[in-house]
Amino acid sequence: MNANAFACALLDPELPCPTGLHAWNGADPARRFAVYRNNVLASLIGALADTFPVVRQLVGEAFFAGMARLYVQAVPPHSPLLAFYGAEFPDFIATFPPAAGLPYLADTARLELAQVHAYHAADLPPLDGARLAAVLADPERLPGMQLWLHPSVAVIRSDYAIASLWAAHQGLLELAEVNPDRPECALVLRNGLEVEVSLIGPGASAFIQALGAGSPLGPAVGAALAVDADFDLGSTLARLLAGGAITRFTLNCGSQMQ
Template sequence: MNATFAKALLDPQMPCPPGLRAWNGSDPARRFAVYRNNVLASLGNALGETFPVVRQLVGEDFFASMARLFLQASPPRSPVLAFYGEGFAKFIAAFPAAASLPYLADVARLELAQVHAYHAADLPPLESASLATALADPELLPGMCFQLHPSMAVVSSDHAIASLWAAHQGLLELAEVDTRQAECALVLRNGLEVEVSRIGPSDCAFIQALAAGSPLGSAVGAALAIDNDFNLASTLARLLAGGAITRFTLHSGSQMP
């Protein structure tokens, strides 16, 4: 009964589950239809709150239809809807009606990263003085490992996802965005505000390597493999200014490229 009820609740094509009774003897099918509409609308609104730029890009009607199909394929598993939509980007990538917007799935990935950043744990940023002392010794640099803030993420795409996001915040003119331009977005919470900024591909490779646990020397190597002009000093300064580095450890035996 519970499985049948849940399935019918998300599928308007299914009939009212058998066995339902209304307290006043009214038609349970009509009451169930109202309840189903409310549930679908609430879940659709929750998705819209998590993916507002996706919704703006496709329009209200298209988003509502797409969201309803997603709800039927991937109903929520928890009453807490803060993270509902984990599989939405993958769903969009395989959704035929969205094929003309090849950047849409990656925009969804970026917006989900913002949600995760907002709800990530708090950690105090690293004191720059202690890091400056370690950085002053060139022999220690290659083996340094950094712990990054839990809210931090990078999202890379073959499309201009950071610029699209910025345009929908009023920071750019949408007409100026070339969606075919590959971009990488840095997501980081600053206080209670989640910030999104565009970074270069070498910066993206560097941060991804650090996040994977690579020591500084290996991370720099990953960045230089993409761009010989990678600037370690400015990238570290940017991460420190944003509170993205929370801890560092020293290891020997690594070499700086």
């Protein structure tokens, strides 16, 4: 029996039961296979529903199940770890014609996927804020300083109000008060055991993304000011430190502090 043919038939109800199957008790292999196929599809759709609960709420159970089924058939899992299944789901949603009327749906999925990755990110101790404060007091050392972010940190930038939509579905905002067409940036990080999602400005978003790409403090601040003249470095650093998002820093001389 061809393993690839078995896998394809397992995810596509239109394909016949693979040849060469036998049931130990003499039962009809086709019927047994159909039950197994339904269980597999239901498990994978359920895994997507667990990862993308806000997306599911936005479109409804029936729409989500149909969309997820088509995704499962197009992108089968490559790992037995279903917690990470759905990495391509946001891109699938972005090109899924029936979802075109909800242009914020794909970015909402990206936000929820970032939460899963944050939850499973490696553990690193946060930086001692007092040590960083001592170095920040010396302006000459700031431009070349490099701040290292916790592996859970992610920034999702969108043309839509994804942070507010997410908050509304957590009961933190009234959904009727959210204008989905307002651009927003969301910061995702794991603070201790809790994954946090917060709304940040475009300057803070550019700053954090620059740090994540390895930029020293000076160029990262420049990137932030290029998109937001009112960018506040102090409040942004305070937010990152409070969330345990900075794990160490490197001075331009090459020394590291934790």
